[in-house]
Amino acid sequence: MNPRLKNIRIKLAQERLDGLLLSSPANISYLINYQSRDSFLVITKDKEIYITDSRYTEEARLYLKGGIIIKKIDGSVFKTIAEVLGDLNLKRTGFEERYLPFADYRKIRDNLKRDMELIPVYGLVEVLRQIKDAEEISKIKKGLNITFKALHFIQDFIKPGKKEIEIAAEIERFIRYNGASGAAFEIIVASGPNSAFPHHITSQRKIKENEPVLIDMGVDYSGYKTDLTRTFFLGKINTLFKKVYRIVSHAQERALRLIKPGVALSRLDLSARQYITQKGYGGFFGHNLGHGVGLETHEAPQISGKETAKAMPGMVFTVEPGIYIPGRFGIRIEDMVLVTRKGVELLSGTFNK
Known part of the structure; x- marks a missing residue:
């Protein structure tokens, strides 16, 4: 049996559920090892039913393995889901409250028998x-x-007079030619004062001499995402930029040294944040230290002061301290790490730091 499906069935038993209705593409893809789009999955104690429409039925028949039943949507998707749950006589079906819109929940609910429940x-x-x-x-x-490869390639393209959007377009083209299905998210190219916006919308602004260019990018490879940020500088690097860059780099190093199985993830955030605060820039670091990466660019766990989880072997997440000075510049150094049994593997190494 697929070990992922086995594990989710253990959770169904713990929650006293007869079945589970999944609507999150990432969660469905994870469980059936197939990149799901615009579809639903019903899991019971001994069955998996993949509910999809005519755009995907033939593809699903080709790629889905392990006896997964494919149910083609006939008319209303909500009636089809209700019919599947009814045919299986599922009295208590869990649904993903984070991903199923309330309006969709009501339409499914209205088509169910009275003795059947949908449990968030x-x-x-x-x-x-x-x-x-x-x-x-x-x-x-x-x-x-x-x-x-993309970050190495783009270094020679970043020149005064180039637009942020041109750089993003060149990165997008390069990663597709080199095996990625596309960018993991909208590529961020933030130059000069725009780099002080942590999630700047890449613009038509032209890059100037003697200013930083922050690039936050990742790729989608076989459904799995990456996420790295590097800050480049054109021309002469000024003293303040050097100072802030060193602070951000040292804050990241402090957090990286702590990573090992069993360490509280909140401790990583605290370590980097305390260091930046001690150096006088605590008010310029507003976001979490990092986040999990996998089928989604942002997924569990969160590397924040509020996270209650501990590091476990097999976790992959980012470590990305930053300092953003409004009107001047911003610096973020983002790397991806893998927690191992002995400690940590820095998946992105020292690339372009």
Whole structure:
């Protein structure tokens, strides 16, 4: 049996559910090892039913393995789901409250028999996805190799007079030619004062001499994402930029040295944040230290002061301290790490730091 499906069935028993209705593409893809789009999955104690429409039925028949039943949507998707749940006589079916819109929930509910319940559940699959297996780690590493190549390639393209959007377009073109299906998210190219916006929308602004260019990018490789940020500088680097860059770099190093199985993830955030605060820039570091990466660019666990989880072997997440000075510049150094049994593997190494 698929070990992922076996694990989710254990959770169904713990939650006293007869079945689970999944609508998150990432969660479905994880459980059936197939890149799901615009579809639903019903899991019971002994069956998996993949509910999709005519755009995907033939593809699903080709790629889905292990006896998964494919149900073609006939008319209303909500009636089809209700019919599947009814045919299976599922009295208590869990649904992903984070991903199923309330209006969709009501339409399914209205088509169910009176003695059937829809039970909201949260994070049943996401907690399993936190621990990557060897195949997942291999895909992430292959995606990172493409990311490294793209960042190396774009260095020669970053010149005064080039627009931020031109640089993003060149990166997008390069990663597709080199094996990625596309960018993991909208590529961020933030030049000069725009780099002080942590999630700047790449613009038509032309890059100027003697200013930083922050690039936050990742690729999608076989469904798995990468996420790296590097800050480049054109021309003469000024004293303040050097000072802030060293602070950000040292803050990241302090957090990286702490990573090992059993360490509280909140401690990593605290370590980097305290260091930046001690150097007088605490008010300029507003976001979390990092986040999990896998089938989604941002997934569990969160590397924040509020996170209650501890590091476990197989976790993949970012470590990305930053300092953003409004009107001047911003610096973020973002790397991806893998928690190992002995400690940590810096998946992105010292590339372009």
